[in-house]
Amino acid sequence: MNRLYAARRRRNAVAMVLSVAATTFGIGWLALILGVLLWEGLSGLSLSVFAEMTPPPGAAGGLLNPIMGSLILTVLAVLIGTPIGILAGTYMAEYGRYSPLTSIVRFINDILLSAPSIVVGLFIYEVMVAPMGHFSGLAGAVALAVIVIPVVVRTTEDMLLLVPNPLREAAAALGLPRVVVIGRVCYRAAKAGMVTGVLLAIARISGETAPLLFTALNNQFWSLDLNAPMASLPVVIFQFALSPYKEWQQLAWTGALIITFTVLALSIIARMLSATRKPS
Amino acid sequence: MQSTGRRPVVDLVLNGDAAGFGAMPARSKRLDRLRWGDALFHQLTRAAAAGVLILLSGVIISLIHGSLPAWRAFGFNFLIEDRWNPVTEKFGALAPIYGTIVTAFLAMLIAVPVGLLISVFLTELCPLWLRRPIGIAIELLAGIPSIIYGIWGLFVFAPFLQQTLQPFLIEVFGYVPGLSLLFAGPPYGIGILTASLVLAIMVLPFITSISRDVFEAVPPVLKEAAYGVGCTTWEVVRYVVLPYARVGVIGGVMLGLGRALGETMAVTFVIGNAHRISASILAPGTTISATIANEFTEAVGDLYTSSLIALGLILFAITFIVLAAARYLLLRIERRIG
Numbered sequence: 001m002n003r004l005y006a007a008r009r010r011r012n013a014v015a016m017v018l019s020v021a022a023t024t025f026g027i028g029w030l031a032l033i034l035g036v037l038l039w040e041g042l043s044g045l046s047l048s049v050f051a052e053m054t055p056p057p058g059a060a061g062g063l064l065n066p067i068m069g070s071l072i073l074t075v076l077a078v079l080i081g082t083p084i085g086i087l088a089g090t091y092m093a094e095y096g097r098y099s100p101l102t103s104i105v106r107f108i109n110d111i112l113l114s115a116p117s118i119v120v121g122l123f124i125y126e127v128m129v130a131p132m133g134h135f136s137g138l139a140g141a142v143a144l145a146v147i148v149i150p151v152v153v154r155t156t157e158d159m160l161l162l163v164p165n166p167l168r169e170a171a172a173a174l175g176l177p178r179v180v181v182i183g184r185v186c187y188r189a190a191k192a193g194m195v196t197g198v199l200l201a202i203a204r205i206s207g208e209t210a211p212l213l214f215t216a217l218n219n220q221f222w223s224l225d226l227n228a229p230m231a232s233l234p235v236v237i238f239q240f241a242l243s244p245y246k247e248w249q250q251l252a253w254t255g256a257l258i259i260t261f262t263v264l265a266l267s268i269i270a271r272m273l274s275a276t277r278k279p280s
Numbered sequence: 281m282q283s284t285g286r287r288p289v290v291d292l293v294l295n296g297d298a299a300g301f302g303a304m305p306a307r308s309k310r311l312d313r314l315r316w317g318d319a320l321f322h323q324l325t326r327a328a329a330a331g332v333l334i335l336l337s338g339v340i341i342s343l344i345h346g347s348l349p350a351w352r353a354f355g356f357n358f359l360i361e362d363r364w365n366p367v368t369e370k371f372g373a374l375a376p377i378y379g380t381i382v383t384a385f386l387a388m389l390i391a392v393p394v395g396l397l398i399s400v401f402l403t404e405l406c407p408l409w410l411r412r413p414i415g416i417a418i419e420l421l422a423g424i425p426s427i428i429y430g431i432w433g434l435f436v437f438a439p440f441l442q443q444t445l446q447p448f449l450i451e452v453f454g455y456v457p458g459l460s461l462l463f464a465g466p467p468y469g470i471g472i473l474t475a476s477l478v479l480a481i482m483v484l485p486f487i488t489s490i491s492r493d494v495f496e497a498v499p500p501v502l503k504e505a506a507y508g509v510g511c512t513t514w515e516v517v518r519y520v521v522l523p524y525a526r527v528g529v530i531g532g533v534m535l536g537l538g539r540a541l542g543e544t545m546a547v548t549f550v551i552g553n554a555h556r557i558s559a560s561i562l563a564p565g566t567t568i569s570a571t572i573a574n575e576f577t578e579a580v581g582d583l584y585t586s587s588l589i590a591l592g593l594i595l596f597a598i599t600f601i602v603l604a605a606a607r608y609l610l611l612r613i614e615r616r617i618g
Contacts, residue, residue: 012512016405022397023414026488029481030421036436037428087328095322096329105329108336111603114535115596116542118569119339122592126342146335153332177318207425210544210569214576234427238545241431256428267423271416
């Protein structure tokens with residue numbers, strides 16, 4: 001009897017030690033990656049990174065045009081994707097909460113949410129780049145918008161579903177039509193959560209590379225023309241990191257540092273926003 | 281009624297009434313406008329929801345349309361042929377398909393046990409005040425863009441593996457019959473094994489956060505009953521928590537698998553991009569997404585482009601099936617909890 005007990009305790013101890021080890025393993029990677037990123041990226045971080053254009057091979061330069069390009073693409077993608085996402089999410093949580101369309105859309109949306117982003121790039125290439133005959137910043141923005149939509153749909157629906165029904169009923173009892181109830185009551189109650197969703201979407205697309213590779217392509221020069229290829233940070237990192245030139249590789253690390261900390265800052269802000277909501 | 285500042289919404293309808301009966305037409309006009317606005321907004325939101333469906337069908341139709349020339353030229357052979365020769369324009373998808381499946385499988389082999397153990401730690405062992413920070417740290421791993429994993433894998437992780445793990449594997453298993461095939465060849469650093477390890481780190485947060493959520497959904501009464509009859513923590517996890525959470529865990533694993541199959545940038549950096557099938561996991565290989573990312577902009581000729589789009593279609597079909605299965609399983613567990 002005692003031997004059995006000892007064996008059970010031993011097995012338990014082994015499992016528990018393993019689970020602690022697994023957790024340190026997981027967190028260790030995070031520390032390791034961020035550490036290397038800081039180490040490699042900080043040494044190249046200077047004002048000229050934000051003030052100069054991407055250099056030709058073997059010369060010094062900065063990342064101004066890809067940073068600007070990334071900003072433009074992200075803002076455009078959010079402007080295109082967010083309204084569609086919010087409207088679709090509104091339908092699913094409000095008008096069509098019990099309609100069969102909603103459950104189909106929810107299923108499809110969840111699949112789009114984790115579909116490979118490179119396929120989105122191929123899709124936009126087929127419907128925009130190939131017919132237009134050239135790569136363009138606009139196509140890149142639309143590709144990113146396709147990634148924004150499912151994220152926003154999901155959070156909007158979830159957040160609107162959290163709005164207590166008595167609020168809707170009280171507003172309806174005053175004789176207000178649904179559109180006013182949604183606009184002035186539901187959206188207001190769900191605002192923090194919906195903003196969180198948009199922030200998460202921005203975090204998601206600001207590091208996306210695959211959908212931009214054959215839509216926005218890349219541009220070594222300063223260009224704000226949406227109809228021409230446009231540089232973006234992730235694509236420049238991809239190109240520079242795989243190059244044999246030291247200066248380019250250094251810029252790639254610096255760009256990686258900028259992206260990562262932007263993304264982490266965004267997701268931490270989003271988390272804080274949704275955390276302050278919870279107790280209420 | 282005051283009209284300064286923000287007017288209460290009720291005013292929209294009622295303030296016309298202040299004058300008494302004379303205002304009735306104005307009131308009904310306002311009501312009409314609201315009714316129209318409501319109907320319009322209803323249709324608008326419905327169109328947007330339908331837009332999501334259109335988006336998916338658009339993806340499928342455009343991929344099929346774009347890949348037609350490749351299917352016409354190669355037919356079913358495209359799936360079982362491993363030649364990939366842009367010069368003679370002979371294309372077959374077997375090598376990328378093989379690479380995709382092998383890297384994803386190896387990644388899951390590592391990530392699933394580790395992810396489950398982390399969830400066990402978070403739900404059973406971890407002191408309450410530590411739970412949130414650790415949970416957030418693991419989820420931040422999911423937030424790091426995949427290109428960062430790529431550049432890190434190429435410059436830091438691959439050289440590290442080349443000097444440590446890979447020579448070790450070759451030394452230990454290189455002369456064991458059977459296993460020697462798996463670990464044959466020089467340590468390149470980059471290759472299938474490296475890609476799998478990077479993928480494992482990337483999908484770890486997905487598996488962890490979902491299995492933690494389903495572990496937490498296990499009714500405390502069940503666990504308390506098990507503890508009450510003298511079970512150890514491990515026995516509670518093994519015989520109560522895991523069986524209860526099985527469906528959800530499988531859903532989370534499938535979700536992670538969907539990610540691993542479709543992951544592009546991180547893999548592109550470290551897989552080596554060699555269109556061949558070799559038994560050794562130390563050898564360079566390629567995956568569907570890495571092939572597309574590497575070759576698409578340089579592809580000349582319709583058949584080449586079309587073959588790459590056909591690869592995209594295959595990838596989409598595989599991930600669609602995996603993700604649909606994952607969502608279905610997770611939906612089932614949501615219904616049970618709700």
